[in-house]
Amino acid sequence: MTKKILVLPGDGIGPEIVQEASKVLKCLKQEFALDIELEHAPIGGAAIDALGSPLPQKTLALAKECDAILLGAVGGYQWESLEISMRPEKGLLGLRSELTLFANLRPAILYPQLAAASSLKPEIVSGLDIMIVRELTGGIYFGQPRGIRRLENGEKEGFNTLVYNESEIKRIGRSAFAAAQKRNKQLCSVDKANVLECTELWRETMTELALDYPDVELTHMYVDNAAMQLVRAPKQFDVIVTTNMFGDILSDCAAMLTGSIGMLPSASLDANNKGMYEPIHGSAPDIAGQGIANPLATILSVAMMLRYSLDAPELAARIERAVATVLDEKLRTPDIHTEECRKVGTEEMGDAVVASIMREYWHEAGMNQNLENTAHECIGSGGLSNNAD
Ligand code: NAD
Numbered sequence: 001m002t003k004k005i006l007v008l009p010g011d012g013i014g015p016e017i018v019q020e021a022s023k024v025l026k027c028l029k030q031e032f033a034l035d036i037e038l039e040h041a042p043i044g045g046a047a048i049d050a051l052g053s054p055l056p057q058k059t060l061a062l063a064k065e066c067d068a069i070l071l072g073a074v075g076g077y078q079w080e081s082l083e084i085s086m087r088p089e090k091g092l093l094g095l096r097s098e099l100t101l102f103a104n105l106r107p108a109i110l111y112p113q114l115a116a117a118s119s120l121k122p123e124i125v126s127g128l129d130i131m132i133v134r135e136l137t138g139g140i141y142f143g144q145p146r147g148i149r150r151l152e153n154g155e156k157e158g159f160n161t162l163v164y165n166e167s168e169i170k171r172i173g174r175s176a177f178a179a180a181q182k183r184n185k186q187l188c189s190v191d192k193a194n195v196l197e198c199t200e201l202w203r204e205t206m207t208e209l210a211l212d213y214p215d216v217e218l219t220h221m222y223v224d225n226a227a228m229q230l231v232r233a234p235k236q237f238d239v240i241v242t243t244n245m246f247g248d249i250l251s252d253c254a255a256m257l258t259g260s261i262g263m264l265p266s267a268s269l270d271a272n273n274k275g276m277y278e279p280i281h282g283s284a285p286d287i288a289g290q291g292i293a294n295p296l297a298t299i300l301s302v303a304m305m306l307r308y309s310l311d312a313p314e315l316a317a318r319i320e321r322a323v324a325t326v327l328d329e330k331l332r333t334p335d336i337h338t339e340e341c342r343k344v345g346t347e348e349m350g351d352a353v354v355a356s357i358m359r360e361y362w363h364e365a366g367m368n369q370n371l372e373n374t375a376h377e378c379i380g381s382g383g384l385s386n387n388a389d
Helices: 014-032 044-051 057-065 088-098 112-117 166-181 197-212 223-232 244-257 296-308 313-328 346-364 374-379
Strands: 003-010 036-040 068-073 103-109 129-135 147-150 156-159 186-191 217-222 239-242 265-269 275-279
Touching: 003 014, 003 044, 003 057, 014 036, 014 068, 014 296, 014 313, 014 346, 044 088, 057 088, 068 296, 103 166, 103 244, 103 296, 112 313, 129 166, 129 244, 166 186, 166 197, 166 239, 186 197, 186 223, 186 244, 197 217, 217 223, 223 239, 223 244, 239 244, 265 296, 275 296, 296 313, 296 346, 313 346
Parallel strands: 003 036, 003 068, 068 275, 129 239, 186 217, 186 239
Antiparallel strands: 103 129, 103 265, 147 156, 265 275
């Protein structure tokens, strides 16, 4: 059955990077019979300007109907003075909660070709491939009561509530065990069970859940140790599962191990693996419109979509191999550029990924093609328009 993909380009570099990711999807549709339909809608600042809301009703309705969402990024200087409930970021948060996207999967992969970009020594990070599964819709970021109150002595007091019930823990646990089953079958649950009762329950529940996944080895680690281990010996981890706040912090730390924000995809999934896929970076207003943004994180987000929501892992692997190949070919957008490499723009990088996918395909089929303009042959010389799919 045809799968519906909602494309939300958003703001800043969003439309530029999503354009390149859409090219890859269109290539897979045309050449590999991937049965998809793309639909586009505004979100964030673009939606505020066009329709007066960061998450227009129509965008939300389309998001509820579709099988997966591809998002660029939201936000920008021009909307920063708006009241908080009207800011572009509310569009994104609204989608996450309306669709109950509780499982945030953030891989931190260091391509060996980019080892020099990490702030850690190459031997510590080379070959790094971690998946962090962060609970996204509960925990201390949402717990009630919360606020700032005035005490009897006149002093102010800030307070938040860390709360997880068993079903919330089981729900994120199942996503993490399933992710581990698709990888090296090692799951590390991160908590602070020695101090916080809520995460004592987290640890107990994960341990019980492990009985349902005998093929996965479950270990536990306190969050302070996990932070230390991530910078000391990060390759010891396969999949990490943790709470909303711990995951927020640890996933940014893991992202920096890879050295480049422009390379990292993410997925936010519901219980049925419907998901929203987006690069981990923001809308980069400082480089928007210059054609120099790195589209690889968004293209790799498409690979995650194929793996988690569209059940097409072999096509996901094609994209991932193509990204590795363009890096081998020493093509680099400015954010990952080093001296001996060739600097390319957003569009050229996207075309190179499509060309690499096609080159591998033709090689397998024993076809001898002129590869000079591969991407254009695949997607048409006019490129992609929003209604072309
Ligand atoms: P950012 O991630 O947009 O940019 C940080 C730095 O990384 C900038 O120098 C930028 O040029 C660079 N960068 C980011 N992505 C890049 C790419 N693909 N290629 C090359 N360079 C890249 O973070 P910020 O500057 O803190 O935020 C900018 C806006 O994005 C803000 O409005 C913020 O609220 C928003 N934001 C949105 C999301 C999202 O949509 N998920 C996430 C984070 C920030």
